[in-house]
Amino acid sequence: xxxxxxxxxxxxxxxxxxxxxxxxxxxxxxxxxxxxxxxxxxxxxxxxxxxxxxxxxxxxxxxxxxxxxxxxxxxxxxxxxxxxxxxxxxxxxxxxxxxxxxxxxxxxxxxxxxxxxxxxxxxxxxxxxxxxxxxxxxxxxxxxxxxx
Numbered sequence: 001x002x003x004x005x006x007x008x009x010x011x012x013x014x015x016x017x018x019x020x021x022x023x024x025x026x027x028x029x030x031x032x033x034x035x036x037x038x039x040x041x042x043x044x045x046x047x048x049x050x051x052x053x054x055x056x057x058x059x060x061x062x063x064x065x066x067x068x069x070x071x072x073x074x075x076x077x078x079x080x081x082x083x084x085x086x087x088x089x090x091x092x093x094x095x096x097x098x099x100x101x102x103x104x105x106x107x108x109x110x111x112x113x114x115x116x117x118x119x120x121x122x123x124x125x126x127x128x129x130x131x132x133x134x135x136x137x138x139x140x141x142x143x144x145x146x147x148x
Contacts, residue, residue, distance in 0.1 A: 023112075026060060026131045026144045030110070033062045033142055037135055042072060045142075049073035050081060059120050060146035063130075067101050067139040076120050076145075091116035091125045104134040104141055111141075119147050 033055065037045040046064050049055045055062040055075035064073035069086025085097045096115035103111035111132045119126040132143035 022146055022148060023129075023131070025057075026129070026146045027110075029055075029057065029060060029062070029144045030131055030133055030142065033144065034133055034135075037064070037142055042135060042138065042140060046073035046081075049075045050078045052076070052078075060144055061120065063143045063145060064135075065097065065141055065143070067105075067141070069097060072140070096130065100130055100132050100141065100143065104132060108134075117145075121147075 033045070033049065036048055040048065042064065049062045049064060050073050052061075052075050061076035062073065063071065063075070063080075065071050065085055069084045069088075071080050071083045071085050074080035086101075087095070088097050090096050092115075094115055096113050096117075100111050100113050103113065111130075113130050113132070115128055115130070116125050117128045118124070119128070126147055128145055128147045130143045130145045132141045134141050
């Protein structure tokens with residue numbers, strides 16, 4: 001029985017440390033992307049992000065969305081650019097874009113929202129997370145979407 005409890009505790013610790021690592025990596029990616037928005041403006045940054053490259057890392061990618069829902073950049077799928085995402089709902093009917101915008105407007109801090117969406121590798125519905133930051137002086141946000 002003690003071995004089972006030790007195993008369970010170890011698994012919880014590993015899962016938690018993996019999540020913390022993923023969150024830290026997403027935060028770093030967000031900082032790097034935000035620096036590009038600051039230096040190039042939203043149009044220049046969107047152009048860079050839509051090229052993919054370093055803005056797509058494993059299952060993490062960068063998005064840039066205006067508060068009216070217009071997708072300006074999507075480093076995993078540039079076909080999403082120009083799509084209206086304000087009413088988008090995840091597999092559980094969660095309005096995750098609206099929740100992200102609400103969090104950013106009301107707290108003035110970065111937002112973290114979990115949602116169920118298509119995993120970029122498996123193409124199956126899986127739990128994902130968006131870590132987002134409002135673009136200073138704009139009604140738009142920059143986000144990093146990542147999957148465990």
